Amino acid sequence: MEKELYSKLASKMGISSARVIRQAEEYVRLSQVRCTGLGNLTATSKAVMCLELASTTIKVPMDKEYAIKLSGLNKKMYQSHLKALECLLGLESHVGLRELSVQYGCMEALKVAAQILQRYEQSLPAAQRQDLDLSKPLFTTSALHSACKCLKIKVDKKLATSSGAKKSIFDRLCVQMQKMGQDICKEAAAPLKAAVRTVQKRQKTLMESIEQVEKEDDSPSSPKQQRDDDDGEESTVQDYEAWKKKILENALKTKKTES
The missing domain is CATH 1.10.472.10 (Cyclin-like)
Incomplete structure (x- = not known):
C-alpha cells in the first residue's frame, strides 16, 4: 500500500526514478525513529516531503510547487516542516x-x-x-x-x-x-571608550593651558615690568619738581624787579 502511495505521488510530482522512490521510503522509515516531533504530519504530507528530499539528494528534477499542493499544507508550513525533517534526518546542507x-x-x-x-x-x-x-x-x-x-x-x-x-x-x-x-x-566597546576619554583628557589639558596663558596676560605685571613702571613714575615726579622749582625762581626774580 505504501509503495503504491509513493509511486502515485512521485508520478504526480514528475518523478519517475525508482531510486528516488526507494530513497524516499528509507527516509520515511528513518523519520519514524528520529523525527518524533513531526508526528502531527499526515502520511501523505510526510511522503511528499521525503520524495522531495530524495529527489534533491539524488539530483532528480521535480515539481516543487505541485508537491506543496499534494501535501495538503500551505507553503509556509510545508517549507518549515520540510526544513525540520531535513535537519532531523541529517540531510541539511551546512551553510557557513x-x-x-x-x-x-x-x-x-x-x-x-x-x-x-x-x-x-x-x-x-x-x-x-x-x-x-x-x-x-x-x-x-x-x-x-x-x-x-x-x-x-x-x-x-x-x-x-x-x-x-x-x-x-x-x-x-x-x-x-x-x-x-x-x-x-x-x-x-571598552577600548574605544578609553580612547575617547584619553582624547577628551588631552583636549581638556590643552584648554587649561590656553586659559592659563590668558590669565597670565591679564594678571599684574612681572617684577621687571613693575620696576620699569616704578622708574617711569619716579622720572615723572622729578620732572614735576624741576618745573615747580623753575616757576618759583622766575616768580622770585619778577618780584625783585618790581620792587
Whole structure:
C-alpha cells in the first residue's frame, strides 16, 4: 500500500526514478525513529516531503510547487516542516556563517556571530563538545540572529525559520547566545571608550593651558615690568619738581624787579 502511495505521488510530482522512490521510503522509515516531533504530519504530507528530499539528494528534477499542493499544507508550513525533517534526518546542507550573512544582508554581524559561536563552544563541557557540530543550521542561524540583535541590525524573519528547529528550541538557544553577544560587544566597546576619554583628557589639558596663558596676560605685571613702571613714575615726579622749582625762581626774580 505504501509503495503504491509513493509511486502515485512521485508520478504526480514528475518523478519517475525508482531510486528516488526507494530513497524516499528509507527516509520515511528513518523519520519514524528520529523525527518524533513531526508526528502531527499526515502520511501523505510526510511522503511528499521525503520524495522531495530524495529527489534533491539524488539530483532528480521535480515539481516543487505541485508537491506543496499534494501535501495538503500551505507553503509556509510545508517549507518549515520540510526544513525540520531535513535537519532531523541529517540531510541539511551546512551553510557557513559568511554565506548566511551575505544571504540575509547582515555582513556587519559576521565577526560578532563567529565570536558568539566560539564562546558558546567554550562554555560547554569537554565531553559535549566532541559530539557537537556547530556548523549545523541551528547554531549558525542562532549565532547570527543573536549578533544582529546585539548590534541592533534589522534581520529577516526567514533567518530564524532557516534553522530547521522548533521555535521554542531556537528562541532558547538565542537567549543564551544573546547574553554572550552583549558581553562581546561591551568588551569591544571598552577600548574605544578609553580612547575617547584619553582624547577628551588631552583636549581638556590643552584648554587649561590656553586659559592659563590668558590669565597670565591679564594678571599684574612681572617684577621687571613693575620696576620699569616704578622708574617711569619716579622720572615723572622729578620732572614735576624741576618745573615747580623753575616757576618759583622766575616768580622770585619778577618780584625783585618790581620792587
